[in-house]
Amino acid sequence: MEAxxxxxxxxxxxNGITKVVPDALLFSKIQNRISIQNTVSSQWxxxxxxxxxxxxxxxxxxxxxxxxxTVAPTETIVSSVSNSNQLY
Amino acid sequence: xATNKSDFTTLxxxxxxxxxNVALNxxxxxxxxxxxxxxxxxxxxxxxxxxxxxxxxKTWIYRITINKCLDxxxxxxxxxxxxxxxxxxxxxxxxxxxxxxxxxxxxxxxKEKAIVLFGIINELGENQKTAFLLSKxxxxxxxxxxxxxxxxxxxxxxxxxxxxxxxxxxxxxxxxEYRKKK
Numbered sequence: 001m002e003a004x005x006x007x008x009x010x011x012x013x014x015n016g017i018t019k020v021v022p023d024a025l026l027f028s029k030i031q032n033r034i035s036i037q038n039t040v041s042s043q044w045x046x047x048x049x050x051x052x053x054x055x056x057x058x059x060x061x062x063x064x065x066x067x068x069x070t071v072a073p074t075e076t077i078v079s080s081v082s083n084s085n086q087l088y
Numbered sequence: 089x090a091t092n093k094s095d096f097t098t099l100x101x102x103x104x105x106x107x108x109n110v111a112l113n114x115x116x117x118x119x120x121x122x123x124x125x126x127x128x129x130x131x132x133x134x135x136x137x138x139x140x141x142x143x144x145x146k147t148w149i150y151r152i153t154i155n156k157c158l159d160x161x162x163x164x165x166x167x168x169x170x171x172x173x174x175x176x177x178x179x180x181x182x183x184x185x186x187x188x189x190x191x192x193x194x195x196x197x198x199k200e201k202a203i204v205l206f207g208i209i210n211e212l213g214e215n216q217k218t219a220f221l222l223s224k225x226x227x228x229x230x231x232x233x234x235x236x237x238x239x240x241x242x243x244x245x246x247x248x249x250x251x252x253x254x255x256x257x258x259x260x261x262x263x264x265e266y267r268k269k270k
Contacts, residue, residue: 006266007259011252013201014225018193022108022125027100029122030129037130 096133104129106146107153109193113225114157114217116189116206124156131156143235150236154218204266208258212251219247220255 107128111121131152139148194202209217218237222228223244230248234241 003260003263006263007256010201010204010259011224011255013198013205014191014194016195016198017191017225018195019105019109020112020191020193022104022122026104026108026122026125027097030100030126030133033126033130034133037134 095136096129099132099136100129103146103149107149110150110153110221110226111157112191112193113221114154115160116191116210118192120160124153124160127156128153147232147235150222154236158214204259204262205255208255208262211258212254216247216251216254219244220251223248 104125108121108125111124111128112118115121115124128149132149139145143151188203189206190199191202191206209220212220215237219233222233222236223230228236230241230244233239234244237244239247
């Protein structure tokens with residue numbers, strides 16, 4: 001009987017519980033974390049944009065340099081091979 | 089930015105107490121509850137535009153908070169396990185989960201008994217703990233809990249019934265300790 005009463009009292013000890021209000025500074029902490037996230041994300045956007053620009057400019061440079069090269073080295077090899085008809 | 093500032097402030101004013109209290113009941117620590125509240129609102133800020141209105145906003149926020157709390161507990165337990173090396177048996181886990189949490193919202197005359205209650209709630213399984221806390225501490229109805237937990241009302245009823253049965257068994261074991269102290 002005593003045990004049952006105690007058990008029921010414990011189980012009902014949350015009756016009448018009141019809601020707890022979080023710390024007033026919590027909202028500013030959240031806003032701070034949001035602004036940090038936004039700063040980080042814009043940084044990454046700039047890093048990604050810069051990397052992409054560098055990649056594109058390197059590709060363009062390589063393409064342009066390939067176009068301006070002459071075919072002379074290849075022709076020299078071909079002619080030397082056809083003269084002797086052997087590689088060594 | 090996913091949500092504008094005034095919308096977010098309104099959202100915070102409306103739901104911060106709910107989120108904080110669910111986290112507090114679950115984690116039984118003011119610091120951890122604050123951390124989870126921050127995480128929940130960060131996620132809401134990021135993904136509020138993805139909310140599909142399949143459930144109410146309140147139900148969705150409840151789900152996010154409970155999931156964050158469960159992840160937090162799992163992470164905390166895995167850290168404990170990592171430091172002590174190896175998996176724990178049931179008795180050892182119960183010892184690790186012992187809590188002396190004094191809920192700040194509990195009535196003064198119930199404080200002592202509520203410490204015992206919050207201590208043994210941690211020994212329940214995830215779903216039983218969720219259903220019991222939402223029902224007994226948050227005061228939600230079974231249909232509301234069923235929506236949050238994505239279960240049928242009868243499943244929720246049975247979870248709460250089993251939770252109460254387990255708690256009664258554990259409390260009857262604790263009663264001897266209580267009587268000796270007295």
